Amino acid sequence: MIDIAREYRVALPDWIDEELAHVPTALPSREDRMRLVHRLADRNWREGDGGPFAALVAERESGRIVSAGVNVVLSSGVSSAHAEVVALGLAQAATGSWDLGSDGLPPHELVVNWRPCVQCYGATMWSGVRGLVVAGEGPELEELTTFDEGPLGADWAEQFETRGIEVVGDVLRDGALAVFRDYREAIDAGEVVVYNARGKAG
Template sequence: MLLSKTLAHAFTIALPAWVDDELADVPTVLPSREDRMALVHRLAARNFREGNGGPFAAIVVDSDTGQVVSVGVNVVLSTGISSGHAEVTALGLAQARTGSWDLGAGGARRELVVNWRPCAQCYGATLWSGVRTLVVAGSGPELEEITGFDEGPVRDDWAEQFEARGIAVVTDVLRAEALDVYRDYAAHVAATGATVYNARTD
C-alpha cells in the first residue's frame, strides 16, 4: 500500500457544542478585564465536567472596545489531540475569524485572557500570535499543586520575555476564583477518576 493512502491529512480543533449554550446570555462586548476573566472561569468550570479536557478556557478580546473575537476551551480529551489547549483553540479561532495569523495586523490591539500563566506549549503559541496583551488570573505553583498537571519547563522570566516582545502582561485578575475552579476540578478527579493528562515520564 502507498504511504499517501495511509496518512491522515487533516485534524480539527473545534469548540464543543455546549459552548454555544453557555454563551447564550453573554454580550458580545465585555468592558472590563474582570468581566472577561469571569467568562473564562465560567467556561473552564463547565469544560472539565463536560469531559472535554482540563479546567482551562481562554478568550481573545479587542483591548480597546471589549469586543470578544473568540473563545476557547481545552479539548485534549474529546479530540485526542495534545495541542488542543484553551489558548491554542482561542488563538486559532481568532485567526480564522480575522483571516490572519497576526492578531496585531493593522495596528489591532487584541488580548488573550486565560485562567493561568500559559504552559510551555501555549507560551510559544501566545508569543507568535500577534496579541498585544496577555491577561492571566495567576502565575504561581498553585495550579500544578492543586490539579496535578505538569505545565512544562516555562522560564522564570516568562513575563519579561513577553514584555520584551511588545506583549504587555497583566496578572492576578480574579485569581481566587481561578483557584476555586482548580479545587473543584481536583475534587472531580478524586470522585470520578477523570484523566489528568501529562507527558509520559517512563
Template sequence: MIDIAREYRVALPAWVDDELADVPAALPAREDRMRLVHRLADRNWRAGDGGPFAALVAERESGRIVSVGVNVVLASGISSAHAEVVALGLAQTATGAWDLGGEGLAPHELVVNWRPCVQCYGATMWSGVRGLVVAGEGPELEEITTFDEGPVGEDWAGQFERRGIEVVTDVLRDEALAVFRAYREAIDEGEVAVYNARGGAE
C-alpha cells in the same frame, strides 16, 4: 503510496453556545472577560472535554469578544488542543490573519485562567496579540491539578513585555483556584483522569 492522515480537526464543544447565549458582544471590563473564562473552564472539565482551562481573545480597548477556547484534548484526542491554542486559532480564522497585531487590526489580548504552559507560551508569543491577561501564576496550578506545565522560566512575563506584549496578572485569581480545586476533588474521587503524557514518568 503511504496511507497517512492528512488533516485533523479541533472544534469547540456544542455546549459553548449555551454558555455564550447571554454574553454581550463586548465585555469592556477585564474582570468580566475573566469571569467568562472561569465559567467556561469550570463547565469544560465537568463536560469531560478536557482540563479546567479556558481562554478568550478580545479587542483590548473595546472588549469585543473575537473568540473563545476551551481545552479539548480529551474530546479531540489532540494533545496540543489547549484552550489558548484553540482561542488563538479561532481568532485568527475570524480575522483572516495569522498576525493578530497586524496592520488594520485592533490590538488584541488573550485572557486565560492561568499563566500559559510551555506550549501555549510560544503560541501566544507568536500569535500577534498585544496583551496577555492571566488570573494567576505560580506553582498552585500544578500542585492542585497535578498537570505538568513544562519548563517556563521565571522571567516569562518579561519576555512577553520585551516583545511588546503587555502582561496583566492576578485578575480574579481566587476564582481560578476555586475551579482548579473543584477539579482536584473530582480527581481524588476518581471521576476524572489527568491526561499527562508519559504516565507520570520522570
C-alpha cells in the same frame, strides 16, 4: 503510497453556544472577561472535554469578544488542543490573519485562567496579540491539578513585555483557584482523566 492521516479537527464543544447565548458582544471590563473564562473552564472539565482551562481573545480597547477557547484534548484526541491554542486559532480564522497584531486590526489580548504552559507560551508569543491577561501564576495550578506545565523560565512575563506584549496578572485569581480545587476533588474521587504524557495519567 503511504497511507497517512491528512488532517485533524479541533472544534469547540456544542455546550459553548449555551454558555455564550446571553453574553454581550463586548465585555469592556477585564474582570468580566475573566469571569466568563472561569465559567467556561469550570464547565469544560465537568463536561469531560479536557482540563479546567479556558481562554478568550478580545479587542483590548473595546472588549469585543473575537473568540473563545476551552481545552479539548480529551474530546479531540489532540494533545496540543489547549484553551489558548484553540482561542488563538479561532481568532485568526475570524480575522483572516495569522497575525493578530497586523496593520488594520485593533490590538488584541488573550485572557486565560492561569499563566500559559510552555506550549501555549510559544503560541501566544507568535500569535500577534498585544496583551496577555492571566488570573494568576505560581505552583498552585500544578499542585492542585497535577498537570505538568513544563519548564517555563522565571522571566516569562518579561520576555513577553520585551516583545511588546503587555502582561496583566492576578485578575480574579481566587476564581481560578476555586475551579482548580473543584477539579482536584474530582481527581481524588477518580472522576476525571488527567492527561499527562510519559505515563503520568491520573
